[in-house]
Amino acid sequence: MAKTVLVTTTINGESTEFLCKPRESLLEILRNKLGMTGSKEGCNNGNCGACTVLIDGLPVDSCLVLGVEVEGVEITTIEGIADIGQLDPVQDCFLEGAALQCGICTPGFIVAARALLDKKPDADEQTIRFDLSGNLCRCTGYDKIVRAIQAVQESN
Amino acid sequence: MSSGNGSYRVIGTRPRRHDGAEKVTGSAIYGNDVQLPGLLSGFILRSPHAHARITSIDTSEAEAMEGVFAVISGKDFPEVADKIADLGEGAVNLSYLSDNVMAKTKVLYKGHAVAAVAAANVHIAEEAAAKIKVEYEVLPSVTWVMDAMQDDAPLLHENLCTDHMGEKDEKPSNTAVHMHFEKGNVEEGFAAADVIVEREFKTATVHQGYIEPHVSVADWTTSGRLKIWTATQGAFTARQQTAEVLQIPISKVVVTPCEIGGGFGGKIAVYVEPVVALLSKKCGRPVKITMTRADVFEGSGPTPGSFMRVKVGATSDGKLVAGEAWLAYDAGAYPGGMIGPGCMCVFSCYDIEHALVDGYDVCLNKPHTSAYRAPGATQVAFAMEQVLDEIAEQLGICKLEIRQFNAAKEGVRRVDGPVYPRIGLVECLDAVAQSDHWNSPLEGENRGRGIGVGFWFGCGLKSSVNASVNHDGTVNLTEGSPDIGGTRTSIAMQLAEVLGIDTFDVIPQVVDTDSVGYTDVTGGSRVTFATGLAAYEAGLDLQKQMVIRAADLWECPVDEITVEEGEFKGAGNSASFKELAQQLFKDGEPLVARASVAPDCATNGFAVHIVDLEVDPETGKVTILRYTAVQDAGKAIHPSYVEGQMQGGAVQGIGWALNEEYYFNDDDTMDNASFLDYRMPTMLDVPMIDTIIVEAANPDHPYGVRGVGEPPIIPPPAAIANVMSEAISKRFYDLPMSPPKVWKALSETS
Numbered sequence: 001m002a003k004t005v006l007v008t009t010t011i012n013g014e015s016t017e018f019l020c021k022p023r024e025s026l027l028e029i030l031r032n033k034l035g036m037t038g039s040k041e042g043c044n045n046g047n048c049g050a051c052t053v054l055i056d057g058l059p060v061d062s063c064l065v066l067g068v069e070v071e072g073v074e075i076t077t078i079e080g081i082a083d084i085g086q087l088d089p090v091q092d093c094f095l096e097g098a099a100l101q102c103g104i105c106t107p108g109f110i111v112a113a114r115a116l117l118d119k120k121p122d123a124d125e126q127t128i129r130f131d132l133s134g135n136l137c138r139c140t141g142y143d144k145i146v147r148a149i150q151a152v153q154e155s156n
Numbered sequence: 157m158s159s160g161n162g163s164y165r166v167i168g169t170r171p172r173r174h175d176g177a178e179k180v181t182g183s184a185i186y187g188n189d190v191q192l193p194g195l196l197s198g199f200i201l202r203s204p205h206a207h208a209r210i211t212s213i214d215t216s217e218a219e220a221m222e223g224v225f226a227v228i229s230g231k232d233f234p235e236v237a238d239k240i241a242d243l244g245e246g247a248v249n250l251s252y253l254s255d256n257v258m259a260k261t262k263v264l265y266k267g268h269a270v271a272a273v274a275a276a277n278v279h280i281a282e283e284a285a286a287k288i289k290v291e292y293e294v295l296p297s298v299t300w301v302m303d304a305m306q307d308d309a310p311l312l313h314e315n316l317c318t319d320h321m322g323e324k325d326e327k328p329s330n331t332a333v334h335m336h337f338e339k340g341n342v343e344e345g346f347a348a349a350d351v352i353v354e355r356e357f358k359t360a361t362v363h364q365g366y367i368e369p370h371v372s373v374a375d376w377t378t379s380g381r382l383k384i385w386t387a388t389q390g391a392f393t394a395r396q397q398t399a400e401v402l403q404i405p406i407s408k409v410v411v412t413p414c415e416i417g418g419g420f421g422g423k424i425a426v427y428v429e430p431v432v433a434l435l436s437k438k439c440g441r442p443v444k445i446t447m448t449r450a451d452v453f454e455g456s457g458p459t460p461g462s463f464m465r466v467k468v469g470a471t472s473d474g475k476l477v478a479g480e481a482w483l484a485y486d487a488g489a490y491p492g493g494m495i496g497p498g499c500m501c502v503f504s505c506y507d508i509e510h511a512l513v514d515g516y517d518v519c520l521n522k523p524h525t526s527a528y529r530a531p532g533a534t535q536v537a538f539a540m541e542q543v544l545d546e547i548a549e550q551l552g553i554c555k556l557e558i559r560q561f562n563a564a565k566e567g568v569r570r571v572d573g574p575v576y577p578r579i580g581l582v583e584c585l586d587a588v589a590q591s592d593h594w595n596s597p598l599e600g601e602n603r604g605r606g607i608g609v610g611f612w613f614g615c616g617l618k619s620s621v622n623a624s625v626n627h628d629g630t631v632n633l634t635e636g637s638p639d640i641g642g643t644r645t646s647i648a649m650q651l652a653e654v655l656g657i658d659t660f661d662v663i664p665q666v667v668d669t670d671s672v673g674y675t676d677v678t679g680g681s682r683v684t685f686a687t688g689l690a691a692y693e694a695g696l697d698l699q700k701q702m703v704i705r706a707a708d709l710w711e712c713p714v715d716e717i718t719v720e721e722g723e724f725k726g727a728g729n730s731a732s733f734k735e736l737a738q739q740l741f742k743d744g745e746p747l748v749a750r751a752s753v754a755p756d757c758a759t760n761g762f763a764v765h766i767v768d769l770e771v772d773p774e775t776g777k778v779t780i781l782r783y784t785a786v787q788d789a790g791k792a793i794h795p796s797y798v799e800g801q802m803q804g805g806a807v808q809g810i811g812w813a814l815n816e817e818y819y820f821n822d823d824d825t826m827d828n829a830s831f832l833d834y835r836m837p838t839m840l841d842v843p844m845i846d847t848i849i850v851e852a853a854n855p856d857h858p859y860g861v862r863g864v865g866e867p868p869i870i871p872p873p874a875a876i877a878n879v880m881s882e883a884i885s886k887r888f889y890d891l892p893m894s895p896p897k898v899w900k901a902l903s904e905t906s
Contacts, residue, residue: 037182101641142837
C-alpha cells in the first residue's frame with residue numbers, strides 16, 4: 001500500500017491540509033476529500049476541461065494534477081470565484097447571456113474564462129476561442145459563451 | 157388572464173434561469189456530487205471482445221481483496237421475460253434491456269458489462285475488477301449494417317426472426333424489423349417524372365457526447381426501499397426500467413433525478429442503475445458508479461450508422477412527384493434502433509404525391525443504439541436533401557425555390573399516414589429568402605453557400621405538476637421533468653403568465669418519483685410544450701379557485717368576479733394575484749392545484765440552416781465561415797434558450813458532418829473511445845451561430861409552443877454536403893466528411 005502524504009496548500013485563499021495517496025488526482029482530492037464538487041469530472045484524462053482550476057493563476061485540468069504536486073501552491077476553484085453574496089462578472093454575464101444549458105461544463109469554463117480575462121482583458125474573439133478550446137461544451141454551440149465573455153469585456 | 161393575442165407580460169422575455177446561480181458557482185448537485193454516509197465506489201468490468209460466449213466467470217480473487225465489499229455478475233440478476241415496456245419515447249424489450257445492463261451468456265460488443273465490484277474507493281474497485289477471471293469463446297463479429305443483413309453473417313440472437321409489419325420470418329436473422337410505408341403509386345409517379353436522381357449514402361456511428369458520464373448512486377435500505385440518485389432524462393422511466401430489471405415492484409423504488417450534464421437522448425435507457433442497486437443490496441451500503449469516458453463511448457448507446465438508397469423524381473418545372481427510400485440502420489447489439497423515425501422523416505419536409513419507404517432495423521456487434529436528438533432524422537436528411545439539390549442542379553432551378561415550391565404545408569399527408577395541421581416550413585423558407593445571410597455576397601475560391609431542411613415530430617406524452625400558493629402570493633411549482641436546458645424557467649414562465657405574476661414569483665423544483673405525478677422523459681422536444689401545458693392548466697385551476705374564494709371574500713356572486721392580467725375585480729374591490737393570495741391565506745384552506753396532461757399530438761417542428769464554408773485543398777479541412785439557423789418555434793417562451801437549442805443542435809450537427817465517427821479495428825473493437833480521438837467541435841472549430849426564430853403558432857398549445865430541441869441537429873450534415881458540391885464540385889455520400897476523405901476526393905480530381 002502506497003504511503004499517505006500530508007499536503008499543505010492554499011485553496012481559495014484558505015490554508016488547507018489534506019492526506020493523500022500518491023495516485024490520487026487533485027480533482028479526486030477536491031471532490032471526495034474536501035467536498036468541493038464544483039469542479040466536474042467529464043473525462044478524467046484532460047480532454048474536456050470540466051475540472052479546470054487555477055494553480056498560481058494558470059488554468060489546469062485538475063484531473064491531470066496529482067494531489068501530492070500541489071504542496072505550497074495557490075489554487076482557485078469555482079467555489080472561490082464569487083465573493084460572498086456577489087457573483088463574479090463572468091458568472092453574472094454567463095447567467096444574463098444564457099451561456100449555459102445543462103451546466104456541467106460551466107464551472108470549468110468560468111474558471112478558464114476568469115484566467116483568460118485576467119491575463120488578456122482585451123482578447124478578441126479568435127483569442128477567446130483559441131484560449132478556451134480546451135473546454136468542451138456539447139449543449140450551447142459556444143456562441144453564447146463567447147458572447148458572455150465579450151459582455152464581461154464590455155462591462156469593464 | 158393573458159389572451160392569445162400575442163401580447164404577453166412574461167412570455168417572450170429573457171429572465172435569468174431559476175437554477176442559474178447554483179450552476180455558475182458549482183453548488184448544483186449532479187449525480188456524481190451525491191455523497192452519503194458509508195458510500196462505496198463501484199467499477200464495471202467490460203468485455204474486450206466484440207462477440208463472444210462467456211464460458212466461465214471466477215470472482216473469488218476479487219472478492220478476497222481488502223476493501224472489496226461486493227462482486228456481482230450476470231448470474232446475480234433475475235430472469236426477465238420478453239416484455240415490451242413503453243418508455244414514452246420508444247419502447248424496449250425488458251429481457252434485452254436486462255441483458256444489456258449485464259451480459260448473461262454472451263457478450264455482443266466490446267464494452268458489454270460482464271461483472272461489477274463495489275469497494276472502498278474506485279481504484280480498489282478497478283483493481284479488483286481486473287482480478288475477475290472471465291473466459292470467453294470468441295465468435296465471429298460484424299459491425300457494418302449491410303454485412304450484418306447477409307444470410308451468412310454471424311448471428312447475434314439465435315431466436316430473432318425478422319418481423320415484416322407484424323408477420324415473422326421463420327429463419328433467424330440479424331434484421332429485427334422490416335418497416336414499409338407507402339402512399340400513392342410510386343411507379344406511376346416515376347413514370348411522370350422528367351428527371352430522376354437515385355443515390356446511395358452511408359453514415360458512421362456517432363455519440364451524443366454529453367460531457368457528464370453516466371453516474372448513479374443506489375442505497376438499498378433495510379426497509380426494503382431502493383433509493384436511487386441518477387443522471388437521467390426521466391426519473392419515472394428509470395424507476396420502471398430498474399424495477400423491471402430487478403423484478404421488484406415500482407413502489408419499492410424511488411428515483412431522484414439529479415442535475416443532469418447533458419443527455420440528447422442518450423440518458424433514457426438505464427445502464428448503471430440496476431448494477432449499483434444490486435451491489436448495494438449485496439453489501440448493505442450505498443454504492444456509486446461513474447462511467448469512465450471510454451465506458452460511455454463503448455458501453456452506453458450511440459446513435460445508428462446507416463446505409464440509405466434514396467430515389468426522387470420531379471417534373472421539369474421542379475415539382476417532386478415520386479420518392480422511394482431503402483434504409484438500413486444499426487440497431488446495435490439488440491433490436492430497437494431508430495429506423496422508425498428514419499422512415500417517417502425521409503420525405504416529411506415535402507409534398508410528394510407518390511412515396512414508398514422500406515426500413516430495416518439491424519442487429520450487429522456495436523453497443524445498443526439510443527436516441528440522439530431527432531433520432532434517425534439526421535441520416536435521412538443527409539440523403540434526401542442532397543438528392544433534392546441534384547435535381548435542382550439538373551433542372552437549373554434555385555435550391556431555395558425548389559424547396560419553397562415543394563414544401564409540406566397544412567393538409568399534406570406524410571408517407572407514414574398523419575396529415576399535417578398548421579406547420580411553419582413555408583415561413584422558415586421565406587425567412588431564409590429574406591435573411592441578410594442569404595442575400596449577402598460570398599466570394600472566393602473553394603467557398604460555397606447552401607441550405608438544408610429538417611423535420612422532427614416533437615411529442616406530447618405525459619406530464620404532471622403541483623402548484624401551491626405561499627402566503628406571500630408566490631407559487632411553489634413541483635414538476636417531474638429533469639431540467640437539461642433551462643426548462644424550470646420556461647415552464648415557470650407559463651404559470652407566471654397565466655397568473656399575472658413575475659417569473660421569479662414562481663419557484664420551480666424538479667422532484668423525485670415519490671413527490672409528483674408520473675412524468676415522461678425530458679426528450680422528444682416535449683418539456684416546454686407538455687410540462688408547460690400542465691403548468692398552464694394548474695394556473696387556470698388556481699385562478700378558478702381564487703375566483704370562488706374572492707367572491708366569498710367580497711360577498712358577491714362568482715360570475716361578477718373578473719380577472720384581467722392577473723388583477724381580480726368584483727363588487728368594487730380589486731386585488732392582484734399576490735394581494736388576494738395573502739388575504740385568502742388568513743382564513744380558509746391553503747390554495748393548491750395540480751394538473752396532469754397527456755397531449756396526443758405532434759408539435760411538428762421544421763428547421764432550415766444556411767451555411768457558408770471554405771475547403772482547404774491542401775489538407776481537406778472544412779472551415780465554417782458563416783452559419784444561420786432558422787426554425788419554427790411556434791412561440792418562443794424564453795427566446796435565449798430557444799436560440800441556445802438551435803445553436804447547440806447546429807454545432808452537434810457540424811461535428812457529425814465533418815469529424816465524428818466510431819472507428820472500428822479489424823477485430824470490431826472501437827479504436828477512438830476518448831474525447832481526444834472522438835473529435836467533437838471545440839470553440840475554435842465553429843463561428844457564431846446566427847438564429848432566426850419563426851413563430852407559426854402550434855394550434856395544440858395555448859401559447860402556440862412547438863418542440864424546439866431536436867430539429868436543429870437535422871440540417872447541418874445535409875446543408876454542409878450540399879455546400880461542398882458548390883465549393884469544390886464534389887459530392888460526398890458518406891459521413892463524416894472528414895479531412896482525409898475530402899483531401900482524397902480533391903487529389904483524385906487533380
